[in-house]
Amino acid sequence: MDYVLQTDHLTKRYRKTNVVDQVSLTVRAGEIYGFVGKNGAGKTTFIRTILGLTPPTEGTFRFFDGQELSAARKRTGSLVEGPSLYKNMTAQENIELYTRMLRADRKHSQELLKTVGLADTGKKRVSNFSLGMKQRLGIAMALVGNPDFLVLDEPINGLDPKGIVEMRELLLNLHRAGKTIFISSHILGELEKMATRYGIIAGGHLVEEITAEQLRQICVARTVIRTNDPQRAAKVAVRLLPADAVSIENDLLIVSQPIENIGALTNAMFAENIIVSGISSDDNSAEQYFIRRMEEGSV
Ligand SMILES: Nc1ncnc2c1ncn2[C@@H]1O[C@H](COP(=O)(O)OP(=O)(O)O)[C@@H](O)[C@H]1O
Ligand SMILES: [Mg+2]
The missing domain is CATH 3.40.50.300 (P-loop containing nucleotide triphosphate hydrolases)
Structure with missing residues (x-):
């Protein structure tokens, strides 16, 4: 069957x-x-x-x-x-x-x-x-x-x-x-x-x-980084990470792949006088993905 x-x-x-x-x-x-x-x-x-x-x-x-x-x-x-x-x-x-x-x-x-x-x-x-x-x-x-x-x-x-x-x-x-x-x-x-x-x-x-496996891959560990200057923070991030994994949403820096060395990333930002005020992983990203797809689909 x-x-x-x-x-x-x-x-x-x-x-x-x-x-x-x-x-x-x-x-x-x-x-x-x-x-x-x-x-x-x-x-x-x-x-x-x-x-x-x-x-x-x-x-x-x-x-x-x-x-x-x-x-x-x-x-x-x-x-x-x-x-x-x-x-x-x-x-x-x-x-x-x-x-x-x-x-x-x-x-x-x-x-x-x-x-x-x-x-x-x-x-x-x-x-x-x-x-x-x-x-x-x-x-x-x-x-x-x-x-x-x-x-x-x-x-x-x-x-x-x-x-x-x-x-x-x-x-x-x-x-x-x-x-x-x-x-x-x-x-x-x-x-x-x-x-x-x-x-x-x-x-x-x-x-x-x-x-479920494709969804898991799409939603791999998004990391959300709050800084005082997201534009410059993104420039620093792309020195250490693939450019297509780095984006800015609502003034937050989003890294959409696992970050192996988060310390290296924050240190690089400190070195550029960028203040990092919060780092969190976005557990709800699967839910966000579906909401986005549902909204795109209904228009
Ligand atoms: N027997 C019916 N006659 C007219 N409209 C209906 C009927 N059944 C459902 N609808 C309409 O079809 C749409 C989808 O309803 P439904 O299949 O119950 O959605 P869901 O189960 O996803 O909540 C709704 O706008 C609902 O008002
Ligand atoms: Mg129903």
Whole structure:
């Protein structure tokens, strides 16, 4: 198996607006594909379209190297806009009902609550569950039928920090167990410790696809240096560092590669009577990169 999902110029138009606009993306087997975009970017509409919940206006999509659609649907589990759960029933009862509806394997379903960390909720009704527990039960429902591909629309949205960690661990475990996962979020940071590849969507357009490794290389240890004279500081910096790694943003000197000898750099600046008043590494540069790309894409 090569790819799990491939869309070709997929477009969904509401009234006269292309909410999803010519999106061609590929999810390969074994990936955790992070689908990132601001609220209103078109993530849910894209997901609803590939799941067959709404027809595309233009373009096509295929699953599992072009497998026949009804067979492919059985290999795909999803969680879109919060799980549909029966609140008066227990976790177990919800799973059992859904298993019967899908005519899925009961034996496998019994394991599911353990997989998502809800095995000991017993007689507790879903109405008394925390949001994190409901979301995890939603993942368990998506896993009924033992699908190869999980499509999850903002499963982390609204969770508290503990819930986020639990959800991330659950998804990483499922990935280790061989599932391919497509997960959307409007917050990159939530996906950053998980995704192996990203697609950035803005204003319905797929702005970019980028692997986690490429993103890491783009964002290597940016160092931000505050001085009283950024122009002269930059001239000093390019004596010691490659010119294309040195830039000025908002009166700050930015070095976009690891600096082996920061002492040599600051000494050279002191020697030129430049005052260095702060040095920091820019940990949030991946987030900045995505924000920039999303803003470029939506204009
Ligand atoms: N059924 C619909 N009819 C009309 N407009 C819609 C419909 N569903 C979504 N939209 C619009 O499409 C845009 C994208 O929405 P959505 O796919 O929900 O974005 P996201 O999930 O990225 O927040 C929004 O402007 C939204 O108002
Ligand atoms: Mg949405």
